[in-house]
Amino acid sequence: AQSVTQLGSHVSVSEGALVLLRCNYSSSVPPYLFWYVQYPNQGLQLLLKYTSAATLVKGINGFEAEFKKSETSFHLTKPSAHMSDAAEYFCAVSGNTGFQKLVFGTGTRLLVSP
Amino acid sequence: DTAVSQTPKYLVTQMGNDKSIKCEQNLGHDTMYWYKQDSKKFLKIMFSYNNKELIINETVPNRFSPKSPDKAHLNLHINSLELGDSAVYFCASSQDLKTQYFGPGTRLLVL
Numbered sequence: 001a002q003s004v005t006q007l008g009s010h011v012s013v014s015e016g017a018l019v020l021l022r023c024n025y026s027s028s029v030p031p032y033l034f035w036y037v038q039y040p041n042q043g044l045q046l047l048l049k050y051t052s053a054a055t056l057v058k059g060i061n062g063f064e065a066e067f068k069k070s071e072t073s074f075h076l077t078k079p080s081a082h083m084s085d086a087a088e089y090f091c092a093v094s095g096n097t098g099f100q101k102l103v104f105g106t107g108t109r110l111l112v113s114p
Numbered sequence: 115d116t117a118v119s120q121t122p123k124y125l126v127t128q129m130g131n132d133k134s135i136k137c138e139q140n141l142g143h144d145t146m147y148w149y150k151q152d153s154k155k156f157l158k159i160m161f162s163y164n165n166k167e168l169i170i171n172e173t174v175p176n177r178f179s180p181k182s183p184d185k186a187h188l189n190l191h192i193n194s195l196e197l198g199d200s201a202v203y204f205c206a207s208s209q210d211l212k213t214q215y216f217g218p219g220t221r222l223l224v225l
Binding site: 032034036038041042043044045046049051088090094098099100101102103104106107 | 118145147149154155156157158159162164169170172204206211212213214215216217218219221
């Protein structure tokens with residue numbers, strides 16, 4: 001079974017500041033890990049994914065995440081926040097074989113102030 | 115062209131009614147999914163189909179019945195709608211069973 005914990009339902013940063021959104025996972029099998037972004041009243045867009053290749057994964061819009069097995073973490077970072085980054089961010093986990101379902105965290109709302 | 119599309123985008127209906135939500139993907143993917151996002155933004159899988167066959171069926175009331183007429187379409191029919199069914203329903207598709215592509219969502223409000 002898999003689960004995801006996202007620490008902090010809301011994260012506030014200033015424009016230009018570092019963005020750090022935390023995600024810890026639990027999985028009984030080697031995991032695949034994902035970050036999705038949801039803008040208001042829209043669907044989910046894939047930011048990046050870890051599927052057992054490089055542990056440092058780069059995604060769209062300047063985001064990246066590092067898979068750390070020893071810490072069971074997959075935190076999302078961006079060096080400099082833009083106003084357009086304000087959205088809901090979801091971390092998700094699945095198993096790495098066969099038909100798997102995505103198990104989502106509860107989401108983190110990123111607020112960016114000028 | 116929209117990769118994963120859903121209709122309708124908004125659906126307002128009365129308790130007890132029956133309604134359907136349609137999903138179509140033009141990505142040529144074999145696997146499709148339905149997710150429910152509740153008022154607290156929590157996302158949970160409901161069903162998954164692969165080549166028109168049901169492969170994931172979470173603990174969902176049997177008032178919810180998915181139907182896949184072909185591998186590009188996965189529809190969701192809901193009987194006897196209840197207040198608690200109010201949510202956003204997302205369709206998704208995948209080819210490699212790793213990355214899922216989501217539709218824009220259908221916002222269902224049951225009055």
